[in-house]
Amino acid sequence: FKKGRRSGANALMLRYTPIAEPTVMEKFLLQGQKKHLCTKEFSHPIPWQKIEAEGLDCDYAMLFPKGEADDLFSQLEEEVVYSTGEESKVQVFGKMYNIPRKQAAYGDKGLEYTYSGVTRLACSWTPTLEYIRDSVTTATGQTFNFVLINRYKDGQDHMGEHRDDEHELDPSCPIASVSLGAARDFVFRHRDARGKHSSRHIEPVKLELAHGSLLLMNPPTNTFWYHSVPVRRKVLSSRINLTFRRITEKTRWSQ
DNA sequence: TATCGATCATTCGT
DNA sequence: CACGAATGATCGAT
Numbered sequence A: 001f002k003k004g005r006r007s008g009a010n011a012l013m014l015r016y017t018p019i020a021e022p023t024v025m026e027k028f029l030l031q032g033q034k035k036h037l038c039t040k041e042f043s044h045p046i047p048w049q050k051i052e053a054e055g056l057d058c059d060y061a062m063l064f065p066k067g068e069a070d071d072l073f074s075q076l077e078e079e080v081v082y083s084t085g086e087e088s089k090v091q092v093f094g095k096m097y098n099i100p101r102k103q104a105a106y107g108d109k110g111l112e113y114t115y116s117g118v119t120r121l122a123c124s125w126t127p128t129l130e131y132i133r134d135s136v137t138t139a140t141g142q143t144f145n146f147v148l149i150n151r152y153k154d155g156q157d158h159m160g161e162h163r164d165d166e167h168e169l170d171p172s173c174p175i176a177s178v179s180l181g182a183a184r185d186f187v188f189r190h191r192d193a194r195g196k197h198s199s200r201h202i203e204p205v206k207l208e209l210a211h212g213s214l215l216l217m218n219p220p221t222n223t224f225w226y227h228s229v230p231v232r233r234k235v236l237s238s239r240i241n242l243t244f245r246r247i248t249e250k251t252r253w254s255q
Numbered sequence B: 001t002a003t004c005g006a007t008c009a010t011t012c013g014t
Numbered sequence C: 001c002a003c004g005a006a007t008g009a010t011c012g013a014t
Helices: A024-034 A066-079 A127-140
Strands: A049-053 A056-062 A089-092 A095-098 A102-107 A112-115 A118-121 A146-152 A159-162 A175-181 A184-190 A205-209 A213-218 A225-229 A239-245
Touching (some): A049 A205, A066 A175, A066 A239, A127 A175, A127 A213, A127 A239
Antiparallel strands (some): A049 A056, A089 A095, A102 A146, A112 A118, A146 A239, A159 A225, A175 A213, A184 A225
Protein backbone atom coordinates (compact mmCIF):
# COMPACT_ATOMS: atom_id res chain seq x y z
CA PHE A 1 0.00 0.00 0.00
CA LYS A 2 1.11 3.50 -0.75
CA LYS A 3 0.34 6.39 1.51
CA GLY A 4 -1.27 9.18 -0.47
CA ARG A 5 -1.39 12.93 -0.28
CA ARG A 6 -3.06 14.81 2.51
CA SER A 7 -6.45 16.37 2.03
CA GLY A 8 -6.99 20.05 2.64
CA ALA A 9 -10.20 19.36 4.52
CA ASN A 10 -8.63 17.02 7.03
CA ALA A 11 -4.95 16.69 7.75
CA LEU A 12 -5.47 13.22 9.18
CA MET A 13 -7.03 11.87 6.04
CA LEU A 14 -4.86 9.51 4.06
CA ARG A 15 -5.46 7.99 0.72
CA TYR A 16 -4.36 4.49 0.03
CA THR A 17 -3.97 2.67 -3.23
CA PRO A 18 -3.52 -1.10 -3.34
CA ILE A 19 -0.36 -1.72 -5.36
CA ALA A 20 0.68 -5.05 -3.84
CA GLU A 21 -0.31 -7.38 -1.02
CA PRO A 22 0.35 -5.47 2.18
CA THR A 23 2.51 -6.96 4.86
CA VAL A 24 1.06 -7.69 8.29
CA MET A 25 2.70 -4.55 9.59
CA GLU A 26 1.30 -2.44 6.76
CA LYS A 27 -2.18 -3.80 7.42
CA PHE A 28 -1.80 -2.92 11.07
CA LEU A 29 -0.63 0.61 10.31
CA LEU A 30 -3.38 1.12 7.77
CA GLN A 31 -6.08 0.12 10.24
CA GLY A 32 -4.68 2.44 12.84
CA GLN A 33 -4.73 5.32 10.41
CA LYS A 34 -8.21 4.63 9.15
CA LYS A 35 -9.50 4.73 12.70
CA HIS A 36 -8.58 8.39 12.75
CA LEU A 37 -10.54 9.31 9.66
CA CYS A 38 -13.36 11.77 10.26
CA THR A 39 -16.76 12.25 8.71
CA LYS A 40 -16.29 16.00 8.95
CA GLU A 41 -13.77 18.49 10.16
CA PHE A 42 -13.09 18.23 13.93
CA SER A 43 -15.55 15.35 14.26
CA HIS A 44 -14.91 12.13 16.18
CA PRO A 45 -13.01 9.28 14.56
CA ILE A 46 -14.88 6.41 12.98
CA PRO A 47 -14.11 2.94 14.37
CA TRP A 48 -13.66 0.67 11.39
CA GLN A 49 -14.16 -3.05 11.37
CA LYS A 50 -12.08 -5.10 8.95
CA ILE A 51 -13.82 -8.01 7.22
CA GLU A 52 -11.46 -10.38 5.45
CA ALA A 53 -11.54 -13.77 3.80
CA GLU A 54 -9.74 -15.34 0.86
CA GLY A 55 -10.04 -12.70 -1.92
CA LEU A 56 -12.47 -10.65 0.22
CA ASP A 57 -11.53 -7.31 1.73
CA CYS A 58 -14.19 -5.06 3.27
CA ASP A 59 -14.30 -2.25 5.79
CA TYR A 60 -17.42 -1.57 7.85
CA ALA A 61 -18.20 1.49 9.94
CA MET A 62 -21.07 3.60 11.22
CA LEU A 63 -21.00 6.68 9.01
CA PHE A 64 -24.01 8.58 10.39
CA PRO A 65 -25.36 8.71 13.95
CA LYS A 66 -28.99 7.64 14.32
CA GLY A 67 -30.55 11.10 14.30
CA GLU A 68 -28.77 12.16 11.14
CA ALA A 69 -29.45 8.81 9.48
CA ASP A 70 -33.15 9.24 10.29
CA ASP A 71 -33.16 12.68 8.62
CA LEU A 72 -31.32 11.42 5.54
CA PHE A 73 -33.72 8.51 5.23
CA SER A 74 -36.82 10.69 5.28
CA GLN A 75 -35.26 13.22 2.89
CA LEU A 76 -34.47 10.48 0.43
CA GLU A 77 -38.01 9.16 0.79
CA GLU A 78 -39.22 12.55 -0.44
CA GLU A 79 -36.61 13.20 -3.11
CA VAL A 80 -35.61 10.01 -4.85
CA VAL A 81 -37.50 9.15 -8.02
CA TYR A 82 -37.45 5.42 -8.73
CA SER A 83 -37.71 3.68 -12.07
CA THR A 84 -41.17 2.53 -13.15
CA GLY A 85 -42.68 0.52 -15.96
CA GLU A 86 -40.26 -1.07 -18.42
CA GLU A 87 -37.26 0.30 -16.54
CA SER A 88 -38.25 -1.65 -13.42
CA LYS A 89 -38.45 -4.99 -15.22
CA VAL A 90 -35.69 -7.50 -15.87
CA GLN A 91 -35.38 -10.53 -18.12
CA VAL A 92 -34.09 -13.79 -16.60
CA PHE A 93 -34.07 -17.12 -18.48
CA GLY A 94 -36.26 -15.61 -21.17
CA LYS A 95 -39.01 -14.37 -18.85
CA MET A 96 -39.77 -10.80 -17.80
CA TYR A 97 -40.14 -10.04 -14.09
CA ASN A 98 -40.70 -6.96 -12.00
CA ILE A 99 -37.57 -6.56 -9.92
CA PRO A 100 -38.34 -7.34 -6.24
CA ARG A 101 -37.35 -3.84 -5.00
CA LYS A 102 -37.22 -0.27 -6.40
CA GLN A 103 -34.20 1.20 -8.17
CA ALA A 104 -32.86 4.61 -9.12
CA ALA A 105 -29.56 5.86 -10.56
CA TYR A 106 -27.94 9.24 -10.02
CA GLY A 107 -24.56 10.55 -11.12
CA ASP A 108 -22.45 13.22 -12.76
CA LYS A 109 -24.10 15.17 -15.56
CA GLY A 110 -24.31 13.18 -18.77
CA LEU A 111 -23.13 9.94 -17.18
CA GLU A 112 -24.57 6.81 -18.73
CA TYR A 113 -24.88 3.41 -17.14
CA THR A 114 -26.03 0.01 -18.30
CA TYR A 115 -28.48 -2.14 -16.38
CA SER A 116 -29.72 -5.50 -17.69
CA GLY A 117 -28.40 -4.72 -21.15
CA VAL A 118 -30.00 -1.29 -21.54
CA THR A 119 -28.02 1.97 -21.38
CA ARG A 120 -29.60 5.02 -19.76
CA LEU A 121 -28.71 8.47 -18.50
CA ALA A 122 -28.20 8.83 -14.77
CA CYS A 123 -30.29 11.51 -13.02
CA SER A 124 -28.21 14.41 -11.71
CA TRP A 125 -27.24 14.58 -8.05
CA THR A 126 -29.66 15.99 -5.47
CA PRO A 127 -28.27 17.99 -2.50
CA THR A 128 -28.98 15.10 -0.13
CA LEU A 129 -27.19 12.61 -2.35
CA GLU A 130 -24.25 15.01 -2.75
CA TYR A 131 -24.05 15.32 1.03
CA ILE A 132 -23.98 11.54 1.50
CA ARG A 133 -21.50 11.13 -1.37
CA ASP A 134 -19.20 13.76 0.13
CA SER A 135 -19.47 12.14 3.58
CA VAL A 136 -18.35 8.84 2.06
CA THR A 137 -15.49 10.58 0.26
CA THR A 138 -14.32 12.27 3.46
CA ALA A 139 -14.43 8.98 5.35
CA THR A 140 -12.67 6.93 2.67
CA GLY A 141 -10.60 9.25 0.48
CA GLN A 142 -12.38 7.83 -2.57
CA THR A 143 -14.37 9.85 -5.07
CA PHE A 144 -17.46 8.61 -6.89
CA ASN A 145 -19.32 9.69 -10.03
CA PHE A 146 -22.38 7.45 -9.72
CA VAL A 147 -24.77 5.97 -7.18
CA LEU A 148 -27.26 3.13 -7.63
CA ILE A 149 -30.13 3.29 -5.14
CA ASN A 150 -32.10 0.21 -4.14
CA ARG A 151 -35.20 0.51 -1.95
CA TYR A 152 -36.47 -2.61 -0.16
CA LYS A 153 -39.99 -1.88 1.09
CA ASP A 154 -39.84 -4.80 3.58
CA GLY A 155 -38.20 -8.17 4.13
CA GLN A 156 -39.93 -9.61 1.06
CA ASP A 157 -38.06 -7.24 -1.20
CA HIS A 158 -34.62 -8.65 -1.91
CA MET A 159 -31.75 -8.97 -4.36
CA GLY A 160 -30.44 -12.24 -5.73
CA GLU A 161 -26.83 -13.32 -5.70
CA HIS A 162 -24.65 -11.44 -8.20
CA ARG A 163 -21.40 -9.62 -8.75
CA ASP A 164 -21.35 -6.02 -9.90
CA ASP A 165 -20.72 -5.60 -13.63
CA GLU A 166 -16.96 -5.30 -13.86
CA HIS A 167 -16.30 -3.94 -17.33
CA GLU A 168 -18.27 -0.76 -16.76
CA LEU A 169 -16.73 -0.17 -13.32
CA ASP A 170 -13.26 1.09 -12.51
CA PRO A 171 -11.79 -2.15 -11.09
CA SER A 172 -9.36 -0.31 -8.82
CA CYS A 173 -12.13 1.68 -7.13
CA PRO A 174 -13.89 0.29 -4.06
CA ILE A 175 -17.69 0.16 -4.04
CA ALA A 176 -19.17 2.07 -1.08
CA SER A 177 -22.53 0.86 0.24
CA VAL A 178 -24.51 3.14 2.56
CA SER A 179 -27.53 1.69 4.39
CA LEU A 180 -30.46 3.67 5.79
CA GLY A 181 -33.62 2.35 7.42
CA ALA A 182 -34.30 -1.27 8.31
CA ALA A 183 -31.22 -3.41 8.96
CA ARG A 184 -30.87 -6.25 6.46
CA ASP A 185 -28.68 -9.33 6.20
CA PHE A 186 -26.04 -9.21 3.48
CA VAL A 187 -24.40 -12.43 2.32
CA PHE A 188 -21.14 -12.97 0.42
CA ARG A 189 -20.42 -16.32 -1.27
CA HIS A 190 -17.18 -17.24 -2.98
CA ARG A 191 -17.56 -17.99 -6.69
CA ASP A 192 -15.80 -21.37 -6.30
CA ALA A 193 -18.13 -22.46 -3.48
CA ARG A 194 -21.46 -22.17 -5.33
CA GLY A 195 -23.58 -24.61 -7.23
CA LYS A 196 -24.15 -28.37 -7.35
CA HIS A 197 -20.62 -29.71 -7.02
CA SER A 198 -18.48 -26.72 -6.29
CA SER A 199 -14.72 -27.12 -6.50
CA ARG A 200 -14.13 -25.92 -2.97
CA HIS A 201 -15.90 -25.49 0.37
CA ILE A 202 -15.67 -21.89 1.55
CA GLU A 203 -18.01 -20.59 4.23
CA PRO A 204 -20.26 -17.68 3.26
CA VAL A 205 -19.55 -14.36 4.96
CA LYS A 206 -22.74 -12.92 6.48
CA LEU A 207 -23.19 -9.36 7.73
CA GLU A 208 -26.05 -7.27 9.01
CA LEU A 209 -26.01 -3.79 7.50
CA ALA A 210 -27.27 -1.30 10.10
CA HIS A 211 -29.07 2.02 9.76
CA GLY A 212 -26.41 4.67 8.99
CA SER A 213 -23.65 2.18 8.17
CA LEU A 214 -21.04 2.20 5.43
CA LEU A 215 -19.63 -0.97 3.90
CA LEU A 216 -16.57 -0.55 1.68
CA MET A 217 -16.01 -3.41 -0.74
CA ASN A 218 -12.38 -3.21 -1.78
CA PRO A 219 -10.84 -4.95 -4.76
CA PRO A 220 -10.63 -7.82 -5.48
CA THR A 221 -13.76 -8.65 -3.44
CA ASN A 222 -16.16 -8.16 -6.36
CA THR A 223 -14.08 -10.50 -8.56
CA PHE A 224 -14.26 -13.54 -6.30
CA TRP A 225 -17.38 -13.06 -4.19
CA TYR A 226 -21.06 -12.90 -5.11
CA HIS A 227 -23.35 -10.99 -2.79
CA SER A 228 -27.08 -10.92 -2.06
CA VAL A 229 -29.74 -9.39 0.17
CA PRO A 230 -31.91 -12.42 1.03
CA VAL A 231 -35.60 -12.45 1.95
CA ARG A 232 -36.24 -11.92 5.66
CA ARG A 233 -39.92 -12.25 6.49
CA LYS A 234 -39.57 -10.73 9.94
CA VAL A 235 -38.36 -7.40 8.51
CA LEU A 236 -41.45 -5.17 8.21
CA SER A 237 -40.01 -1.72 7.42
CA SER A 238 -38.09 -0.34 4.47
CA ARG A 239 -34.42 0.06 3.74
CA ILE A 240 -32.68 2.36 1.29
CA ASN A 241 -29.26 1.28 0.07
CA LEU A 242 -26.92 3.52 -1.90
CA THR A 243 -23.95 1.97 -3.70
CA PHE A 244 -21.47 4.59 -4.80
CA ARG A 245 -19.21 3.62 -7.68
CA ARG A 246 -16.82 5.01 -10.21
CA ILE A 247 -17.96 4.30 -13.73
CA THR A 248 -15.37 4.42 -16.50
CA GLU A 249 -15.39 7.76 -18.27
CA LYS A 250 -15.49 6.37 -21.78
CA THR A 251 -19.23 5.89 -21.52
CA ARG A 252 -19.77 9.65 -21.04
CA TRP A 253 -21.39 11.74 -23.76
CA SER A 254 -21.43 8.82 -26.14
CA GLN A 255 -24.45 10.25 -27.99
C1' DT B 1 -29.79 -11.83 -10.93
C1' DA B 2 -35.99 -13.68 -11.28
C1' DT B 3 -39.14 -17.34 -9.58
C1' DC B 4 -40.48 -21.85 -8.13
C1' DG B 5 -40.53 -26.26 -6.02
C1' DA B 6 -37.79 -29.37 -3.17
C1' DT B 7 -35.21 -29.84 0.69
C1' DC B 8 -33.01 -28.45 4.80
C1' DA B 9 -33.30 -25.84 9.19
C1' DT B 10 -35.54 -23.60 12.92
C1' DT B 11 -39.33 -22.50 15.73
C1' DC B 12 -43.77 -23.64 17.63
C1' DG B 13 -47.18 -26.21 20.20
C1' DT B 14 -48.69 -29.78 22.91
C1' DC C 1 -38.15 -32.39 27.46
C1' DA C 2 -39.57 -34.95 23.27
C1' DC C 3 -41.51 -35.02 19.01
C1' DG C 4 -44.17 -33.82 15.07
C1' DA C 5 -46.06 -29.81 12.66
C1' DA C 6 -45.61 -25.40 10.79
C1' DT C 7 -42.91 -21.81 9.22
C1' DG C 8 -38.85 -19.98 7.17
C1' DA C 9 -34.33 -20.30 4.69
C1' DT C 10 -31.50 -22.34 1.12
C1' DC C 11 -30.57 -24.73 -3.13
C1' DG C 12 -31.05 -26.29 -7.89
C1' DA C 13 -33.47 -26.00 -12.29
C1' DT C 14 -35.08 -22.98 -15.55
